[in-house]
Amino acid sequence: MPEPVVLQKLLTGAVAAAIVEAGSDHVGGYVTLASEVASLRTPRQLLAAYGVDGAPEFADVVRFEQPRLATLARPGPAERPWQTFPSGFLLGDSLARVWVMGRTRYSYGAEYWRIRADGEQKCLSNYAGVARGWAGARQWRPPSPIVGTMARWRGGEFFADVRADLVLLSAITGDGPSGFEQVRPGAWVSTVPASECEIFERVFTAEVDGVPVRLLRRSASQARVLLLSDDPAEAEGIGATLVEPGVYEAIVETSRLANTQGVENQLTGAAE
Structure with a gap:
């Protein structure tokens, strides 16, 4: 089995x-690849590589294995109010x-790290899967069935954390399936061989006033959506908020969703 790809997110x-x-x-x-930014050991160095001036006391990052079925794309060439990295590389000498x-x-196993101005790095939390969430977080948020990996196992459908040749299944329900361990009220887990599972992810897209979006959560009356465009004018037109550079989200009435479509991406080789 190939070595996992470890990414870092500022x-x-x-x-x-x-x-x-x-x-x-x-x-x-x-x-970015965590190994390629390892030389950026202070907040000043790290932020400078992202085109941000300043020397804060600390900067926070998450280091995590590339999620199964995650998609990576080269940054686009359009000019935006933030640094867009059209070359495909961060700024400076890190390459x-x-x-x-x-x-x-x-x-x-994702890890939340704090990098301090003196170069000290400390892991503040880790992600223990869908049912347990982030260690020490003030709240636990129930997962969305339309973001992240799912699994079919023995006729049931579960949230799935894929760990090498094992899958941690999570059931979010009042009564847990037989053989599952309860880890919090309404959340149950069981570890099974990946070879017994069908791993997949559902992606739903739509349009809001002509702007392409991806659905993140949906109720009968409202939906949280991620814009599939980073155009500030389009975002402003539908009342979206910039949550980080290049990423806009909005909460919209479901009546505004048009041309809703869904696809199911399969993890090949998981059941081999």
């Missing part, structure tokens, strides 16, 4: 707060490649 204040305060398990946007990762769920 966190904005809002994204860091979403993890610490609300236990957010979503990840996407700009990512670190940078990609835009499509929205997914953090992989099991």
Whole structure:
């Protein structure tokens, strides 16, 4: 089995707060290979590589294995109010490649690190899967079935954290399936061989006033959507908020969704 690819994501204040305060398990946007930014050992060095001036006391990052079924794309060439990395590399001498990762769920074992101005690095939290979430987070947020890996196993459908040749299945329900361990009220887990599972991810897209979006969560009346465009004018037109450079989200009435479509991406080789 090949060595896992370990990525690093620089966190904005809002994204860091979403993890610490609300236990957010979503990840996407700009990512790099952790090994290629290892030489950026202070907040000043790291931020400079992203085109940001300043020397804060600390900077926060998450290091995580590339999630199964995650998509990586080269940054686009369009000029934006933020640094866009059209060359495909961060700025400066690190020669670190940078990609835009499509929205997914953090992989099991993701680590939240704080890099201080004196070069000290400390792991503040780790992600223990769908049912347990981020260690020490003030809240646990139930996962979305339309972001991140799922699994079919013995006729049932579960949230899935893929760990090498094993899968940690999570059931979010009042009564857990037979043989599952309860880890919090309404959340149950069981570890099974990956060879017994069908691993997949559902992606739903739509349009809001002509702007392409991806659905992140949906209820009968509202939907949280991720814009599939980073055009500030289009974002403003539908009332979207910039949550980090290049990433806009909005909460819209479901009546505004048009041309909704869904695809199911399969993880090949998981059941071999």
